[in-house]
Structures are given as C-alpha cells and as structure tokens.
Amino acid sequence: MNAVFVKVDNKQFGPFTHHELRGLARKGKFTPADLVWDEDDHDWVYAEQLDELKTIFSDDYAPEEHNSRIIAVGGGKGGVGKTVLTASIGVALASQQHQVVMVDADLGGANLHTVMGILEPEYTFFDFYTLNRDSLNEIALETPVENLRLISGACGTLGLANPKYTQKLRFIRQLRTVNAEFLLLDLGAGSSYNVIDFFLAADEGIVVTNPEPMALQESFNFIKICLMRKLKRAFHGDPFVNELLDREEVARPGRMQMTLHQVLEKVREHDERTGDFFEQVLESFKPQLILNMVTKNEDVKEGVAIQAAAAELLAIEVDYLGYITYDQSVRDAVRDLKPFILHDPKSKASQDLAKLVNVKLLGKSMFRSLWQKRKLQKKLQEEKKAYPEIQLLDKAPICSVRCFYWGDCDYQEGGKPCPVRYLEPIFKS
Numbered sequence: 001m002n003a004v005f006v007k008v009d010n011k012q013f014g015p016f017t018h019h020e021l022r023g024l025a026r027k028g029k030f031t032p033a034d035l036v037w038d039e040d041d042h043d044w045v046y047a048e049q050l051d052e053l054k055t056i057f058s059d060d061y062a063p064e065e066h067n068s069r070i071i072a073v074g075g076g077k078g079g080v081g082k083t084v085l086t087a088s089i090g091v092a093l094a095s096q097q098h099q100v101v102m103v104d105a106d107l108g109g110a111n112l113h114t115v116m117g118i119l120e121p122e123y124t125f126f127d128f129y130t131l132n133r134d135s136l137n138e139i140a141l142e143t144p145v146e147n148l149r150l151i152s153g154a155c156g157t158l159g160l161a162n163p164k165y166t167q168k169l170r171f172i173r174q175l176r177t178v179n180a181e182f183l184l185l186d187l188g189a190g191s192s193y194n195v196i197d198f199f200l201a202a203d204e205g206i207v208v209t210n211p212e213p214m215a216l217q218e219s220f221n222f223i224k225i226c227l228m229r230k231l232k233r234a235f236h237g238d239p240f241v242n243e244l245l246d247r248e249e250v251a252r253p254g255r256m257q258m259t260l261h262q263v264l265e266k267v268r269e270h271d272e273r274t275g276d277f278f279e280q281v282l283e284s285f286k287p288q289l290i291l292n293m294v295t296k297n298e299d300v301k302e303g304v305a306i307q308a309a310a311a312e313l314l315a316i317e318v319d320y321l322g323y324i325t326y327d328q329s330v331r332d333a334v335r336d337l338k339p340f341i342l343h344d345p346k347s348k349a350s351q352d353l354a355k356l357v358n359v360k361l362l363g364k365s366m367f368r369s370l371w372q373k374r375k376l377q378k379k380l381q382e383e384k385k386a387y388p389e390i391q392l393l394d395k396a397p398i399c400s401v402r403c404f405y406w407g408d409c410d411y412q413e414g415g416k417p418c419p420v421r422y423l424e425p426i427f428k429s
C-alpha cells in the first residue's frame with residue numbers, strides 16, 4: 001500500500017494513506033476528480049484513474065489487509081519499560097500462534113537481544129546496513145520461543161546510531177517484506193528524528209510511560225513532536241500552514257498557548273479545503289498509551305490525564321490501552337535474561353500484560369479473553385519449562401593473578417569464578 005500525494009488548488013499535500021483518503025472521501029472532501037501523483041507515470045492524474053484508489057470511493061470498501069501489523073513501542077523517557085514490554089508482548093502474541101518478529105530499533109543502545117537471553121547475536125542491523133545481508137528476513141534470528149524471531153540492533157557499532165536518511169528509508173520499506181503477522185519495533189528513548197520517523201512509519205504506535213510527572217511530561221512531548229512532524233510533512237508545500245506550526249505559541253515545548261484546535265480553525269479560515277486535509281491528519285493520528293510501573297490506584301488516572309491533555313491541546317485521540325503493575329518479578333526476569341511474562345506467568349505484571357494483549361491488541365472480548373488467558377497461562381508455563389536457563393556465572397573466567405584487572409580488583413578470589421566479569425557478554429555487544 002503506497003501513500004499518495006494529493007494536489008488541491010495547485011497546492012500539494014501528503015503523502016496520505018488510503019485509509020486517510022477514505023476518511024476524507026466519506027465526508028465528501030476528496031473526490032474522484034481530485035488530482036493525485038502517479039508514481040509510475042510521474043504525473044498528476046485524477047484519483048479515479050489510479051486503480052489502487054478505486055476501492056476508496058466504493059461503498060463496499062474494506063480496509064486493506066496488511067500482511068503484517070507493524071507496532072512501534074516508544075515514548076520520550078528512558079528506562080520506562082519499552083524493551084521489557086516489547087519482549088513480553090512478543091512472547092504473549094507468539095504463544096497464541098501468531099508469527100512475530102521483534103525489531104530492536106534502539107540504534108544507540110540495543111539490548112532487546114539480552115532480554116531474550118541472546119548474548120552474542122549472529123546477525124545484527126550492522127549486516128543489513130553494510131549490505132552484508134540483503135533483506136531483513138535474513139537477519140531475523142530464532143529465539144527460544146516458538147513463532148518468535150528477533151532482528152537484533154547493532155549496539156556499540158559506531159556510526160549506526162545515526163543512519164543516513166536513505167538507510168532509514170530502505171529499512172522502513174523492507175519492514176513490510178518481513179514474513180510475520182506482527183512486527184514489534186522497540187525504539188530508543190528520546191525524540192530524535194530517528195525515533196520519531198520509525199514511530200510514524202509503523203501502523204500503530206504505543207507510547208510507554210510511568211506515572212512520574214517527568215515521564216508523563218516527556219511522553220506528552222513525544223506525542224506532540226510526532227504529531228508536529230507528521231503535520232509538517234503533510235503540509236510542507238504550504239507556507240501558511242508552516243508558518244502557523246512554527247509559531248512560538250504552538251511549537252514551544254511546555255505550555256501551548258495556541259492549541260491545535262485553534263490552528264485548525266485558522267487553517268480553515270484561510271482555506272477550507274486545506275482545513276479538511278489538516279483535520280484528517282489530526283483524526284488519523286491515534287497513538288496508544290501504556291502506563292507502566294503502577295504502584296497505586298491513583299496512578300491509573302494519569303493515563304486518562306494524558307488522554308485529556310492530548311484531546312484538549314493537540315486535538316487528537318489517544319487510545320489508553322491500560323496499565324502494568326510495578327512488580328519485582330520484572331526486575332528478577334531482567335536479571336535472569338528472560339521476558340518477564342515467561343519468568344513468572346502468574347505475576348501481577350504478567351497478568352496485566354496478558355489482558356492488555358488479548359483485549360486491546362487482539363481485540364478479544366473480556367469473556368473470551370478470560371478463557372484465552374487460561375490457555376495462554378498453560379502455554380506460557382510450557383514455554384517457561386522449555387526456555388533455557390542461562391548460567392552466566394558458568395561463563396565467567398576463573399579469578400587469577402594473571403587477570404588483567406587483578407591489581408585494581410576488590411574481589412581477588414583466586415580459583416573461583418569471577419563475580420564481575422560474567423557480565424562482560426552483556427556489556428560487550
């Protein structure tokens with residue numbers, strides 16, 4: 001499915017997805033007589049002339065079935081649980097017979113492989129970027145969990161933390177060719193263009209936050225920066241819209257003096273049709289939200305607060321998927337190099353996640369979900385038994401005076417496994 005550029009009154013907008021154009025067509029704001037860019041002919045043609053757009057105008061339009069659902073997991077703040085949640089969502093989906101590929105798109109600090117107990121990935125992005133391997137399919141590694149593969153990041157490889165734009169585009173295009181029903185992208189912290197572009201390229205984006213004020217603020221900013229980038233891209237040929245979006249009252253981080261509702265109003269006053277397209281971008285950007293590390297009941301409402309702020313200030317709808325309880329077993333799982341849902345499928349965090357995956361991501365009803373949860377529990381217990389225990393200490397070198405660090409070491413337990421260097425495989429990758 002290609003997104004297309006649209007030309008209205010000699011102004012170029014987009015690219016818009018078919019779904020977005022359908023939204024406009026249904027309101028009578030995009031017609032078969034509007035001009036769209038034809039990639040093959042390199043010319044503007046009427047929308048009705050483009051075969052791939054025909055279904056958009058018919059009544060029996062069915063949203064295009066994607067081969068895969070690409071879900072990005074991001075959020076401004078570091079350490080809020082993006083990676084551990086991605087891994088456990090991956091396991092939960094795979095355990096229900098879905099083909100899943102997790103992608104470690106945290107280019108600066110890839111560590112999803114460690115959470116999955118893979119200490120030295122055979123292939124990483126590095127092989128893809130350096131054209132050692134042609135396709136992402138080739139670098140997807142098997143994990144100990146059936147139906148779950150991993151495309152590992154290339155942590156520690158200089159130069160990859162900032163791929164060139166063309167490398168990024170090649171990667172995004174290739175994502176659609178990976179054989180999987182679900183592709184889960186674990187993004188890095190922050191809101192650099194690398195992170196934002198991956199978030200926007202996905203079909204669905206999940207923002208993870210914890211209930212602390214700093215994290216909430218950063219996740220709201222993250223959502224705002226994504227939206228602004230999407231709007232800037234869609235209207236980059238329109239100086240009026242650009243000037244509005246760049247205004248201090250809108251663009252400045254922190255308190256917004258002019259809301260996106262007001263911006264929309266101004267765009268509409270200036271030009272009715274540009275306003276229609278602007279409104280469509282706002283309507284179709286629906287980030288999802290997971291509140292992680294919840295310790296008390298009142299925390300839960302922080303998710304609703306973000307929803308309200310996004311509706312009021314950004315004029316968009318945030319889909320609050322739910323919360324995951326703070327749980328010591330998540331930390332224990334990380335220490336044991338396991339996804340937490342396998343480490344202890346009965347823990348509170350695992351149960352919260354199973355419910356969220358079944359009801360929100362797979363759209364199962366609560367009743368079916370309960371039954372499904374039991375089935376999932378059983379499957380997870382089986383997977384747990386089959387999951388290899390990694391004895392990192394077995395990999396430790398034996399402490400000796402010949403060790404490089406001996407002189408600086410506080411332990412000096414000659415003859416025993418080194419209590420520190422067993423961590424080397426984790427830090428070295």
Ligand SMILES: Nc1ncnc2c1ncn2[C@@H]1O[C@H](COP(=O)(O)OP(=O)(O)OP(=O)(O)O)[C@@H](O)[C@H]1O
Pocket residue numbers: 077078079080081082083084085106109187188189292293294324325326327328330331332334349
């Ligand atoms: N629900 C939870 N309960 C307890 N601890 C948690 C929970 N979720 C995450 N953690 C802990 O938080 C730490 C950070 O998690 P994680 O690495 O997934 O964060 P991240 O958002 O991916 O960080 P980064 O931005 O650095 O990539 C982990 O050590 C994990 O054990």
Ligand SMILES: [Mg+2]
Pocket residue numbers: 082083084106186187188
């Ligand atoms: Mg992470």
